[in-house]
Amino acid sequence: MKLQLALDLVNIPEGIALVKEVEQYIDIVEIGTPIVINEGLHAVKAMKEAFPNLQVLADLKIMDAGGYEIMKAAEAGADLITVLGATNDSTIKGAVAEAKKQNKQVLVDMINVPNLEQRAREIDALGVDYICVHTGYDLQAEGQSPFEDLQTIKAAVKNAKTAVAGGIKLETLPEVIKAQPDLVIVGGGITGQADKAAVAAEMQRLVKQG
Numbered sequence: 001m002k003l004q005l006a007l008d009l010v011n012i013p014e015g016i017a018l019v020k021e022v023e024q025y026i027d028i029v030e031i032g033t034p035i036v037i038n039e040g041l042h043a044v045k046a047m048k049e050a051f052p053n054l055q056v057l058a059d060l061k062i063m064d065a066g067g068y069e070i071m072k073a074a075e076a077g078a079d080l081i082t083v084l085g086a087t088n089d090s091t092i093k094g095a096v097a098e099a100k101k102q103n104k105q106v107l108v109d110m111i112n113v114p115n116l117e118q119r120a121r122e123i124d125a126l127g128v129d130y131i132c133v134h135t136g137y138d139l140q141a142e143g144q145s146p147f148e149d150l151q152t153i154k155a156a157v158k159n160a161k162t163a164v165a166g167g168i169k170l171e172t173l174p175e176v177i178k179a180q181p182d183l184v185i186v187g188g189g190i191t192g193q194a195d196k197a198a199v200a201a202e203m204q205r206l207v208k209q210g
């Protein structure tokens with residue numbers, strides 16, 4: 001099981017400073033969609049240059065032009081790139097084909113997919129690397145969480161690795177770990193804490209012990 005730190009509400013220098021605090025406790029650093037919107041793929045390039053030993057995920061949430069957008073993220077140095085599960089199969093197939101060519105990985109974000117179990121099975125057959133359940137900020141604010149959805153995809157997905165994101169905190173991490181995802185994605189649960197290193201260290205400990 002791996003731990004991914006999601007950076008969303010910071011600029012490039014703030015993001016780099018934050019990762020310096022927790023670098024040894026995380027496996028993957030995510031350049032979140034808000035950063036890509038604000039700074040472009042330069043943020044991915046800057047993070048990879050600053051931390052060549054960490055994997056960098058570009059949270060592009062690709063909805064169209066799958067092959068082209070994967071190619072651009074790969075050029076910027078991303079190791080993993082997100083595509084939306086709500087899009088059509090052609091976009092996902094194009095993304096997977098380009099990612100394989102570039103030796104990169106595709107994480108499909110199932111945010112707002114209504115028929116989760118069926119769509120997860122369909123996407124699992126397309127050769128993606130990860131299928132991720134995700135409760136976004138706006139539904140988190142309404143009290144929703146991704147924990148039940150994680151159990152749904154764990155039962156449905158046979159080939160891809162599974163991942164989970166959306167409001168995970170140190171207190172809720174044990175419940176998440178019980179469902180045995182391959183990747184746990186945490187943003188505010190680390191970045192919003194006073195002692196980020198201590199929280200990330202404890203999260204890493206829990207994740208490694210599985």
Ligand SMILES: O=C([C@H](O)CO)[C@H](O)[C@H](O)COP(=O)(O)O
Binds near residue numbers: 007008030033167188
């Ligand atoms: O993907 C995310 C969100 O849609 C904003 O881009 C976050 O990175 C993801 O939800 C993880 O962050 P937290 O919910 O703060 O843990």
